[in-house]
Amino acid sequence: MLFWKRLGGWCRSLYIISGCVRRPWAAMMTRTYLSLHGVKAPKNLCTRSLPFCRRHPKAVIELGNDLTICNKLRENAAGISHRTVLVANQPGARLVVGNHVGISGAVLFCSKEIIIEDYVNIGTGARIYDTDFHALSAKDRRRNTPGAVKAAPVRICEDVWVGSNVIILKGVTVGARSILATGSVVTKDIPPDTVAAGVPARPVRTLPRT
Numbered sequence: 001m002l003f004w005k006r007l008g009g010w011c012r013s014l015y016i017i018s019g020c021v022r023r024p025w026a027a028m029m030t031r032t033y034l035s036l037h038g039v040k041a042p043k044n045l046c047t048r049s050l051p052f053c054r055r056h057p058k059a060v061i062e063l064g065n066d067l068t069i070c071n072k073l074r075e076n077a078a079g080i081s082h083r084t085v086l087v088a089n090q091p092g093a094r095l096v097v098g099n100h101v102g103i104s105g106a107v108l109f110c111s112k113e114i115i116i117e118d119y120v121n122i123g124t125g126a127r128i129y130d131t132d133f134h135a136l137s138a139k140d141r142r143r144n145t146p147g148a149v150k151a152a153p154v155r156i157c158e159d160v161w162v163g164s165n166v167i168i169l170k171g172v173t174v175g176a177r178s179i180l181a182t183g184s185v186v187t188k189d190i191p192p193d194t195v196a197a198g199v200p201a202r203p204v205r206t207l208p209r210t
């Protein structure tokens with residue numbers, strides 16, 4: 001019995017010690033992975049595994065300092081089902097993430113411009129798209145007509161909290177300090193200091209300024 005208790009203790013210590021090695025290793029691997037995709041790694045990048053990154057050679061992905069990226073369930077037990085995705089897939093696209101931002105298994109898919117300002121938290125499974133991906137007209141979808149897909153810049157202002165599984169669509173600006181309730185689909189601008197919820201998301205409460 002004593003042996004098993006001791007063995008458990010040793011395993012726990014080993015796990016904790018190996019964590020001290022694994023974290024800097026993961027951050028180093030992520031820096032290398034990002035730089036291979038032409039993305040300058042931020043200062044104080046906090047991550048324990050690799051995100052997924054795709055960048056068109058003529059697109060820009062900028063990541064701010066003190067960025068936390070979670071990619072696996074063990075990094076955020078709120079429920080991560082895939083890696084964080086950072087994509088800028090068109091020439092001239094700009095995906096800009098500010099300082100002190102946290103992203104948990106979310107998708108940031110940019111074909112024009114997505115700006116995430118400082119101190120934004122993006123919850124598990126959230127999706128931020130500045131494009132519809134496909135054209136509205138069936139004819140254009142069949143032909144893949146260039147320029148037929150609607151796209152418009154998205155801006156998430158400072159201190160916004162994006163709840164889990166929120167979807168933010170093209171052309172939306174979310175005002176500073178607002179909160180997007182879990183599962184909402186944001187199709188229109190949300191003013192600052194507002195809780196928005198639902199499909200499509202509507203303001204449901206105004207927050208006091210702190």
Ligand SMILES: CC(C)(COP(=O)(O)OP(=O)(O)OC[C@H]1O[C@@H](n2cnc3c(N)ncnc32)[C@H](O)[C@@H]1OP(=O)(O)O)[C@@H](O)C(=O)NCCC(=O)NCCS
Nearest residue numbers: 129131132133134136150169170185186187188199200201
């Ligand atoms: C369906 C879609 C293509 C329509 O685009 P659009 O024609 O530009 O539509 P609009 O943004 O002008 O919205 C029209 C209305 O539908 C509502 N709406 C749009 N998408 C909605 C959604 N997912 N859920 C609920 N309402 C929605 C808008 O709020 C708006 O409502 P209103 O008329 O009361 O103001 C777009 O809303 C969408 O879902 N894009 C993402 C597609 C996607 O998931 N691609 C990735 C995988 S292939």
